[in-house]
Amino acid sequence: xxxxxxxxxxxxxxxxxxxxxxxxxxxxxxxxxxxxxxxxxxxxxxxxxxxxxxxxxxxxxxx
Numbered sequence: 001x002x003x004x005x006x007x008x009x010x011x012x013x014x015x016x017x018x019x020x021x022x023x024x025x026x027x028x029x030x031x032x033x034x035x036x037x038x039x040x041x042x043x044x045x046x047x048x049x050x051x052x053x054x055x056x057x058x059x060x061x062x063x
Contacts, residue, residue: 040048
């Protein structure tokens with residue numbers, strides 16, 4: 001009975017308005033493709049070069 005005053009209050013209504021223009025899905029897809037390939041950071045490249053050097057068979061140069 002204590003909350004009797006709450007029942008007479010005006011209910012809260014939320015209104016969602018549509019955006020002004022519809023988005024262009026073609027432009028979004030093109031922008032995502034334009035990012036390009038990811039590049040490894042310097043430490044990963046350095047480790048890869050070190051591993052490749054260890055794999056190669058080193059031979060003395062002919063004189």
